[in-house]
Amino acid sequence: MPLAGHAPAAGRKPRVHLVNPMLNPSGGSEWRTISLYRQLEPAADVRIWHFREAPSDAFSNVRLSRIDTRKLSFPRGGTLVFVGVYFNISHWIRLARPRRVILTYNTPDAERLAAKVDLIRKTCGLEPEIVFCSRELAEQVPYKGVVELSLVDLDAFTPSDRSGRAGFRLGRLSRDAPEKHHPEDMTLYAELAQQGCEVDILGATVEMQTAPLATSSANVHMRPLGSVKAPEFLHGLDCFFYRTSPLWAEPWGRVIIEAMASGLPVVTDRTSGASSVIEHGRNGLLFDTTQEAFDLVMRLKTDSALRESLGKAARETAENLLSAEVRAQVQAFYLHPRAPS
DSSP states (O other): OOOTTOOOOTTSOOEEEEEOOOOOTTOHHHHHHHHHHHHHTTTSEEEEEEOSSSOOGGGTTSOEEEOBGGGTBSOOSSEEEEEOSSSOOOTTHHHHOOSEEEEEEOSSOHHHHHHHHHHHHHHHSSOOEEEESSHHHHTTSSOOOEEOOOOOOTTTSOOOOOTTOOSOEEEEEOOSOGGGSOTTHHHHHHHHHHTTOEEEEETOOHHHHTSHHHHHOTTEEEEOTTSSOHHHHHHTOSEEEEOOOTTSOOSOOHHHHHHHHTTOOEEEETTSGGGGGOOBTTTBEEESSHHHHHHHHHHHHHOHHHHHHHHHHHHHHHHHHTOHHHHHHHHHHHHSOOOOO
């Protein structure tokens, strides 16, 4: 294997280690890791390192290895990529001897980022490179780096034919964590259901699934995470809605891009990171208050032409954000680093 600071031998594929706990089969960090793996795998010797005994079957089509210091199983050499700074790095890092270290900053926690940067400097003798999941997140910390969007699979998330469909179905998708849901959303869903909208929430918390609204209204469906695959779920919607708790600032929102790639009109609040790619009235709709959200959804319910135009523009936006050129740039960053200036 190449020693730290040395390039791979001629003809040998670059070695890339992607490190993430891989705990949640619907987590944004996990799927960011999977998407990056798939982008790099044709040109690199790449594997994903995780911390759990038995990863979800959702990750069965990628090369996974478990970090186990007792068995001396951990990344060695090559490029070491930590997809997230929210998890701990144990003492194996002192023996890894990577050529490069890349930290992906995709959750707003400046203290953890600073701690990881300091750890890499001390243990590896390297200056870690920083990848930010959004421009907004990059502006919050005193580090320079590159902004890299999560690589949504545009072949998996595609528009479906929604013409002639009866009714109007609004949906949202996220982890079933309280911070992923706004405290006023259940009230909003109840009001929309009363107006004849079907509401379909994939990733509802246990409390949401057992709430009176969920058990009493035929128009409201609160589903546990994993009960249906994301592309299939999005194909059944007419509109995608998304906002999070005021206590959790969404740094990007991969699910928003997945919905846009699926040709859906997206209604989201202005605080989510992905809202920066939405031009209100052209490729999506933005709101500040619950009342505004209600009004926008009701407008979409009665205006199929608007739904169609927003959905078409949303798909085009996703294609531009994740074009072949962008993907090539991502691959070049990991596999062909520039020489230090």
